[in-house]
Amino acid sequence: MRQSSRNRAFTVLGLSVALLIAVFLSPFASSNPDGLDRVAQDYGFDEQAAENPPAHQFPFYSIFEEYAVRGVPDAVATPLAGLVGTLATFGIAWSVGKLLVKGDDPARVDRIPPSGE
Amino acid sequence: MIHAASFASGFLPYPQLALHIPDGFLDLPATLLTWVISIALIALCLRNVQAEYQERTVPLMGVCAAFIFAAQMINFPIPGGTSGHLLGGTLAAILLGPWAGSLVMVVVFIVQALLFQDGGLTALGANIFNMGLIGTFAGYYLYKAIRSSIGMNRWRGMAIASAAAAWTSVMVAAIVCAFQLAFSDTIPLGVAFTAMAGWHVLIGIGEALITLAVVSYIWRSRPDLLFDPPRRRPVDSMPRAISPR
Numbered sequence: 001m002r003q004s005s006r007n008r009a010f011t012v013l014g015l016s017v018a019l020l021i022a023v024f025l026s027p028f029a030s031s032n033p034d035g036l037d038r039v040a041q042d043y044g045f046d047e048q049a050a051e052n053p054p055a056h057q058f059p060f061y062s063i064f065e066e067y068a069v070r071g072v073p074d075a076v077a078t079p080l081a082g083l084v085g086t087l088a089t090f091g092i093a094w095s096v097g098k099l100l101v102k103g104d105d106p107a108r109v110d111r112i113p114p115s116g117e
Numbered sequence: 118m119i120h121a122a123s124f125a126s127g128f129l130p131y132p133q134l135a136l137h138i139p140d141g142f143l144d145l146p147a148t149l150l151t152w153v154i155s156i157a158l159i160a161l162c163l164r165n166v167q168a169e170y171q172e173r174t175v176p177l178m179g180v181c182a183a184f185i186f187a188a189q190m191i192n193f194p195i196p197g198g199t200s201g202h203l204l205g206g207t208l209a210a211i212l213l214g215p216w217a218g219s220l221v222m223v224v225v226f227i228v229q230a231l232l233f234q235d236g237g238l239t240a241l242g243a244n245i246f247n248m249g250l251i252g253t254f255a256g257y258y259l260y261k262a263i264r265s266s267i268g269m270n271r272w273r274g275m276a277i278a279s280a281a282a283a284w285t286s287v288m289v290a291a292i293v294c295a296f297q298l299a300f301s302d303t304i305p306l307g308v309a310f311t312a313m314a315g316w317h318v319l320i321g322i323g324e325a326l327i328t329l330a331v332v333s334y335i336w337r338s339r340p341d342l343l344f345d346p347p348r349r350r351p352v353d354s355m356p357r358a359i360s361p362r
Contacts, residue, residue, distance in 0.1 A: 007173060010339055014180035022187035030192040030200035035291065035320055036136050038199045039312040045303050050140035055234040067190060067233050082190055085228060086183045093182030093224045097175035097217065100167045 015090055022082030026067070027075075136204065136248050136290060136317075137229070140237030144301040151297065152242030158250050159223055165216040174217055177342065181209050182221045184331075186228060193323050201320030204290060206252015207260060207283045208328045212335070214344035215257045222249030243297055247290045256286030261345065270347040275336055276329060283328035284321040291317035 033041060040046035055061060063070060067085070068077035143151070166174075185205035192200040205225070210218035226245050229235040236244045260282035267274030295313040299306035340346050 006339075007176065010342065011176040011180055015183055018180070018183035018187040021184075022190055026187075026190045029190060029202075030194040032192070032194055032198050032200040034136070034192055034200045034202065035313065035316045036138065036294065038316060039304075039309070040142075042312065043304050043308060045142070045298075048141045048303060050237065053140040053234065054238045055140075055230060058231060060232045061234065064233050066235060078190075081233065082187065085190075085232060086187045088232065089186040089225055089228050090179045090183035092228065093221050094175060094179030096220055096224060097166070097170075097178040100163060100220075101170050101172055101175055102167070 015086075018086050018090070019083065022086040023079040026078045026082040136244075136294060137236030138240040138243050138247075138294065138297070140239045142237075142301065142303050143240055143243055143297055144303075147297050147301045148239055148242065151240075151246050155242040155245045155250065158219065158254070159245075162216045162219045162223075166220060170214075170217055174213065177213060178217055178221050181212055181218070182224050185209060185221065186225050188327065189225065189229070195316070195319040195323070197316075197319075199316055199319075201317070201323050203324055203327050204248045204252055204287060205328075206249050207256030207279070207286045207324075208252075208331055210253040210257035210344070211260060211279060211282075211328070211332060212342065212344060215253045218257065218344075219250055219253040222253060225249075243294075247294050247297075251290045251293060252283075252286040255289055256282045259285055264345070269345065272336060275332065275347070279332045280325040280329045284325040287317050287321035287324045288314065291320075 032038075037046070040049075064081055064084075067081045068074075069080045069084075070077075072080060185203065185208070188203040188205060190202070192202045194200050206218070206222050209221045212218065213221060223245055226236060226241060226249060230238050230241050230244070260278045262278075263281055264274045264278035267277060291313040292310065295306065295309035298304050299309050303309075335342060336347075
């Protein structure tokens, strides 16, 4: 039991750190072009990027313009996108794990019974 | 040229790509090939997670995905007017092992491409391979080899292995990306190789530092959560019989 509450504490802490990063640090991210971006500009193949990529066909495109929520003040657009994106990745990855990993198998002993930690 | 001018004034006229390849950079054969490789590896991961992982991994998968998504939003500047961000594949595999680590990375790239138009949907196979699977497989096995050669239970082994594998995974990802671009006749190989490798030498240092910071925290607070936990408390001195010196 103690182990499981420690695990829960770690999950809460980890998700909180991720949310803090996505919400409060994202506005300070460098807006310099990054690795591939820079090379694409320097060598002039940046224009090959599709102007109307398939991702624009999805309804998400009417909500998010890259990492910015549309129709809200600039100051909150990216933090809000970060918040939604972080919660979405958390939920989806958790669900993927939940679907794949078998439930508690009584025959499988996860850890040694408490004998003094 | 218009792009160059607006970049000079500090505005962003189009998406931040990072190592995220947009639609239009890869030709059909490169697109298909990278999709096939990625799907095959993902299938293997799904099978192995199903067979080998236990319930307590599930919340960790969520936390790891959330952290890597958030960290990938934070571009750090590197000298020369460029920036980079964490890829996280090696980190994910150090925490979750290559199988669950890969699935976590796949979730991150799908969310980025679908919700935030970061990285092309046609190039998703390549992006999953380059930025995810290279780290979770090549990065992980390199980490494992270095760590076991220095000492599985020593922080020094853990630290050197994590940092070196993280840096290398970024270099390999950049070089593989250069090959894909050259194969697609987007840019000549020599130019692509030099330019991509050049910038990513520095971006890889960022990857190594972030990976090291997270690994260091977990090593001190919850070493039992690591996929390959140390067998003793890391601070304890090793019995002479086991210690190599």
